Amino acid sequence: MSSTSTQSATGRVLVVGATRGLGLAIVEEYADRGAHVVATERRDEPSALRELAVRRPEEVEVEHLDITEPEQVRGLRGRLEDGSFDVLFVVAGISLAPQDAIGADVDTADFASMMETNVLGVMRTVEGLQDLVTPTGTIAVMSSGQGSICDNTTGGFEVYRATKSALNQMMRSYAARHAQDPRTLLLMAPGWVRTALGGPNARLEVSESIPPLVATVEAQRGTLGLQFLDRDGRTVAW
Numbered sequence: 001m002s003s004t005s006t007q008s009a010t011g012r013v014l015v016v017g018a019t020r021g022l023g024l025a026i027v028e029e030y031a032d033r034g035a036h037v038v039a040t041e042r043r044d045e046p047s048a049l050r051e052l053a054v055r056r057p058e059e060v061e062v063e064h065l066d067i068t069e070p071e072q073v074r075g076l077r078g079r080l081e082d083g084s085f086d087v088l089f090v091v092a093g094i095s096l097a098p099q100d101a102i103g104a105d106v107d108t109a110d111f112a113s114m115m116e117t118n119v120l121g122v123m124r125t126v127e128g129l130q131d132l133v134t135p136t137g138t139i140a141v142m143s144s145g146q147g148s149i150c151d152n153t154t155g156g157f158e159v160y161r162a163t164k165s166a167l168n169q170m171m172r173s174y175a176a177r178h179a180q181d182p183r184t185l186l187l188m189a190p191g192w193v194r195t196a197l198g199g200p201n202a203r204l205e206v207s208e209s210i211p212p213l214v215a216t217v218e219a220q221r222g223t224l225g226l227q228f229l230d231r232d233g234r235t236v237a238w
């Protein structure tokens, strides 16, 4: 078992996919709010997350998880204590095709990898780690505004969009199966953000997206039913 006994006023948070980009910023934001954060990496190599954990050892600890490896999900579950987290936030995701690639032209292996990571891997992580969350806690998943079928009037990022729509659908099924579960369920849309995945032309800095997004997740504590929300707490059309 890792050092899961640490407590803080604003609780304990598990962030999956946190070596860089939005996941790393979520870890920092929760640490700044006084939470103790367990954050996962998939590779055994130096990262900004490891540097953060060295700088702030009381608030941030690093765990290992590749969400495409089911035995690693089971392994992490076994190393952590049931009901010991107030928030599980699954952030990991990939985009392998260029913005203007036609969906049907995308390489089959890239299509499969995007679906495996963004849909199957995320949902196996939610299913496998749900018991780590307190009965009144929050399970948040990083979706995207691109996952909205209603709002897709421009195309672009066709397969990535499809993975997020499929993820949303899988979370709807999860929520339907857990209708009596008092935990808060959130699909979050952070906006188009300048990260490795978002690219240099994205509209927002990480610092413009994540503080309000975390504030929205926290503001929803105790809310029943699955919601698809943007960083400012506005409902996104399915």
Ligand SMILES: NC(=O)c1ccc[n+]([C@@H]2O[C@H](COP(=O)([O-])OP(=O)(O)OC[C@H]3O[C@@H](n4cnc5c(N)ncnc54)[C@H](OP(=O)(O)O)[C@@H]3O)[C@@H](O)[C@H]2O)c1
Pocket: 016, 017, 018, 019, 020, 021, 022, 023, 041, 042, 043, 065, 066, 067, 068, 091, 092, 093, 094, 117, 121, 142, 143, 144, 145, 189, 190, 191, 192, 193, 194, 195, 196, 197, 198, 199, 202
């Ligand atoms: N940036 C945007 O504009 C934007 C907009 C909407 C939604 N999102 C979503 O936000 C999430 C984070 O995106 P980002 O922009 O921060 O991307 P990023 O900078 O590319 O970071 C992606 C993170 O996911 C991790 N990851 C990828 N595959 C994984 C796996 N199989 N197991 C565990 N971790 C894995 C990466 O770990 P490694 O360092 O090991 O690769 C990295 O920490 C994604 O779900 C993305 O779809 C992003």
